[in-house]
């Protein structure tokens with residue numbers, strides 16, 4: 001699946017039409033995750049569908065979802081902008097930026113400098129980079145370029161060998177461990193348990209995917225995660241706020257009364 005997605009990305013890049021620059025207020029993902037609303041940071045994801053789960057949210061209104069996440073105490077928002085496999089769109093990110101005052105991260109398969117430029121144009125504060133999508137030296141170039149144009153990055157790994165390859169090349173400020181194998185879709189929090197001890201002290205460690213319950217939150221926090229990235233369980237909840245409440249239980253407190 002990942003190889004197929006990357007082939008699609010190459011075609012998208014070849015046909016990419018750069019949008020006009022959106023005028024936005026920027027917020028730091030790193031700062032937000034360093035001072036979370038709850039005892040662990042929450043990146044709440046706006047995700048309509050995925051290859052592993054199919055259609056997740058039929059009645060999909062990105063701005064309402066993002067506003068609900070912000071009101072429910074999310075520290076940042078992740079927005080899928082991939083069209084073909086996740087039914088996302090870059091316009092959804094720009095729309096979310098219009099209504100939220102917390103950092104918004106672009107969730108896509110960024111493999112080329114032009115996509116970084118596009119990410120700036122659509123108004124993102126941060127973007128995802130995935131180890132294994134391009135040679136690690138290329139990934140570092142994209143990382144450095146992103147920071148040079150005002151973006152922050154969450155650099156994602158799945159397996160231990162990917163983390164070792166990453167750290168042999170550079171140490172990102174924010175490192176995500178995807179509990180889901182993007183090739184097989186197998187998802188397990190054991191990934192977080194195993195990788196946590198290997199994340200450098202100076203980096204923020206984010207546990208991503210397969211987080212559905214208060215127990216899951218407690219488990220990854222116990223393992224050492226500074227934050228979580230949650231999509232499906234929030235997208236399937238009766239409301240964004242209810243979804244966040246279910247994750248944080250007794251600890252839950254909304255960031256605003258709305």
Ligand SMILES: O=P(O)(O)OC[C@@H](O)[C@@H](O)c1c[nH]c2ccccc12
Nearest residue numbers: 178208209210211229230231232233
């Ligand atoms: O819906 P979940 O299981 O809560 O997962 C959210 C997020 O981690 C997942 O969408 C994701 C993490 N890394 C990615 C890379 C590409 C596409 C999607 C992802």
